[in-house]
Amino acid sequence: MNDRHDDELDPVERLRAADPAADIAPRAGFADEVVARAAAEVSGRQAGEPAPVVELAAERTRRRGRLLTVAAVAASVLIVGGAGYAVGATTAGTTNLAGGAAPPISLESGAGGAPMEQGMPQGDAAAGAPEMGRMTGSGGMSDGILPWGYGRNEFSASGLSTEEGSAVAYGFDARAASDADTVAALAAALGLAGTPELKDGGWSVGPRDGTAASLWVGLDGTLGFSYWDPQHNPWQCAPDAQVCEPTGTPPSEDAAIAALRTLISSIGRDPGAFEFASETYEGSPTRTAQAWPLIDGQRTDQGWYLELAEGGIVNASGSLAGVVELGEYPIVSEQVAFERLSDPRFGAQVTAMPFAAREAQADQPVEWVPPTEPPATPGEGTTLSWPVNQVEIVDARLGLASHWQPDGSVLLVPAYEFTDAAAGTWSVIAVADAKLDFAAE
Known part of the structure; x- marks a missing residue:
């Protein structure tokens, strides 16, 4: 570790090292461009203006x-x-x-x-926490956070149980x-x-x-x-x-x-x-x-x-x-929970990226190439890009998930986790509509 930069010793940087894309090397000349930009900023200061200094x-x-x-x-x-x-x-x-x-x-x-x-x-100590708490995401988040989009999905499944039941919730x-x-x-x-x-x-x-x-x-x-x-x-x-x-x-x-x-x-x-x-x-x-x-x-x-x-x-x-x-809460069947994946009231949660997407990210790293001109003007009648993920559900599991109430209290509620054909997982609450308050906050 003798050659490691000081910043890499920061615990946040060590966390980032767990990212699957952490070992992707920058494109040729990237470091030189960064140095050149920094030098340009220094030269652009007024004479006698001190450079910003941070005490490490x-x-x-x-x-x-x-x-x-x-x-x-x-x-x-x-x-x-x-x-x-x-x-x-x-x-x-x-x-x-x-x-x-x-x-x-x-x-x-x-x-x-x-x-x-x-x-x-x-x-100040709480700054930045909510964003790091949103790592699993929902359909409302930008697809750019994960290299596998989940904002627009078409789900399919067969053989799911239609049996309703009940399950214990906790607080x-x-x-x-x-x-x-x-x-x-x-x-x-x-x-x-x-x-x-x-x-x-x-x-x-x-x-x-x-x-x-x-x-x-x-x-x-x-x-x-x-x-x-x-x-x-x-x-x-x-x-x-x-x-x-x-x-x-x-x-x-x-x-x-x-x-x-x-x-x-x-x-x-x-x-x-x-x-x-x-x-x-x-x-x-x-x-x-x-x-x-x-x-x-x-x-x-x-x-x-x-x-x-x-x-x-x-x-x-x-x-x-x-x-x-x-106590016991009524829960919907696997089939009804599956249908909730496409219901905007429930917003399916992707909780693990499919293996195929992770392998594609690791095997085919995308190298950013600086553009030399803006994109071409769209032509008349251009077809709009609207990608939809085809997601085939192959398994369902009933378990518990944390749910935060508006007053700050926390429950562990029945929830389904679905596994798709690419080994990605999706989750949705299992509690029946009768025990859900749909009133806007």
């Missing part, structure tokens, strides 16, 4: 305090929602200690996804865990001293300026928490450092998972009700661990995350609220 260490501290929790959550999303993305970027594999639970189902959308910033420090009991004792217990497990303070929309222990270890517990529907300790950060650079490279050896898989188990136990939750996994990235001095609560053999999508260095926990996040049963 201070800027890193500011950015980490704002983005680290988002990066942690987003990294978990990459691992949960698109395992194909994460596998190629990790070493030492994963350890599944709970026996292979079904993956979570997501109902997040571009317009109504979970407000991730509610579980984070308010103000997150955030108020039951929102007290000083619970927060203090978690803080103690993290090695933090101090009395939890309730202010600015959440519980906090430690300074919130990024200078020392701190814990924040937001008053959102899952009681989401985030923890950050700059003292254990192996990417921390001295203010006058000429070369900044991480030091240390990543802890073992067992150590990372044990640390996460300890945090879960500290608030009275049973680690045996979670499924654990652990990863480390090539060249990284840290190791991550994830834990997903299990209900009826399925992971729920409100998991815990931890990053461990030789010296201790660098950062952690999760949801402190426990889950309570809300």
Whole structure:
């Protein structure tokens, strides 16, 4: 790692490295053009005008305090929602200690996804969170976010069940865990001293300026928490450092998972009700661990995350609220749920890109060529391009997905996940119309 640029040591940059297109090389001459543009900007300044200077260490501290929790959550999303993305970027594999639970189902959308910033420090620290919380997307999002369009689809299926039924829904009991004792217990497990303070929309222990270890517990529907300790950060650079490279050896898989188990136990939750996994990235001095609560053999999508260095926990996040049963809800059949995929009231959610699209992206990278002139003027009677994806559904699975209410409360509701012929997955709520409030917010 001796030749790596400082910016590549940023945890957000390491997250981006999990992208399947991260290894696509820029076209020839791209770097020279960037340098030329920068030089032109410098030469365009007025005489004596100083160039903008950013103090590296201070800027890193500011950015980490704002983005680290988002990066942690987003990294978990990459691992949960698109395992194909994460596998190629990790070493030492994963350890599944709970026996292979079904993956979570997501109902997040571009317009109504979970407000991730509610579980984070308010103000500047919450900036950017909603966009990173919209990674699964909906038909209303730009097709440019994924190289496989999903805004206009024509679905087909055969052999789906027409049997209706019922399924249990659950709710997150955030108020039951929102007290000083619970927060203090978690803080103690993290090695933090101090009395939890309730202010600015959440519980906090430690300074919130990024200078020392701190814990924040937001008053959102899952009681989401985030923890950050700059003292254990192996990417921390001295203010006058000429070369900044991480030091240390990543802890073992067992150590990372044990640390996460300890945090879960500290608030009275049973680690045996979670499924654990652990990863480390090539060249990284840290190791991550994830834990997903299990209900009826399925992971729920409100998991815990931890990053461990030789010296201790660098950062952690999760949801402190426990889950309570809300009783049986009527659910529609697989066939009716399939029809909802084409109903604009429900907006089918694409939760995993089809294998064919991922392979096409990896095998046929598109090189951007600068245009030399504008596009030709459209001719009279030109046929309008209106691409429609042909999606053949081949399998259906009933499970649970998080649903955020307008008041901020969170439920785990019955949802269907459909798999198409290209191994892409789509999700739609399974609850019958009678238990859905269609009134506009």
